[in-house]
Amino acid sequence: MTATMSLTPAPFPANTPNAPEAITVITLPDEQRINFWPRYFGNVRQWVFLEPQVFSWLDLWSADYQGGVWEFHTLSNGGAFLTPPDCDHYHLFNESNGNEAILSTEATGIAICLMAWSHHACRTHCESMSEHYYRLRDYALPHPESRSIMHLID
Template identity: 30%
Template sequence: MTTSDQDRISSSVVPDELRLNVLPNFLGCHYLKGESLVYDWAGRLCTAYRGGYWHFFTLSNGGFYMAPAELGRVAVRWHLNGYSDMMGADAFGVVVTLFALCHLAEQTLDDTIIGRYHQLREFACQHVEAANILRAID
């Protein structure tokens, strides 16, 4: 299946001066827990992750994700599905944000959070590392 340019979901990095409102806008009252889950999942999925600055991205379909700024390619491993491979920092951010949104949706049962997960997954299917991302979250 090919995606036309008009159907392609684009991502845009959020400028530093607008970062403060990103998570409250996308996660509502769950933004602190959501942010914490992103960092927690990063540590669970990548033993080399030691914290650092993260970029925030908005998606043209209304979604968002976070990705570490200072990581190159990283080894990602999730024992519950047997996934183990290398991926770039952007793909890692998509994976981590998907895990965090799924976890947050399960805890809150909030339809908005569930919608954010599906918006990001739609973008993940078009990502240059889509096959790797989808294997990691399977």
């Protein structure tokens, strides 16, 4: 049995005294892409395998993905992630847990990178890769598509 999620979480009240500061995202211009991997992941064991792993995860999870140029993003908390070529939506199916979701381009990139970062951290036993996972997760949790992202990678 598969389940499709497209729920949006209740927003965290902005006027709450303990509300966390919003994490912001910056899309890197083309001229900064060459330094992305060594700058943000240079201290991660076997970081050169990360980019093809990201592409492979989306290829495995979505028939909508046909290759193309990905965007590189950095987060104000030190995290980073990629997004696939812009598309109205991506229909993703995780065979490992039977869950599926229809996500925006950004949410697709977040879900795919969370999966890739998690698997790479487990495979390499690299603490700095785990930190990248948690930084991206912190950005994903208040995201409008958070429930669908987490359902997919659960």
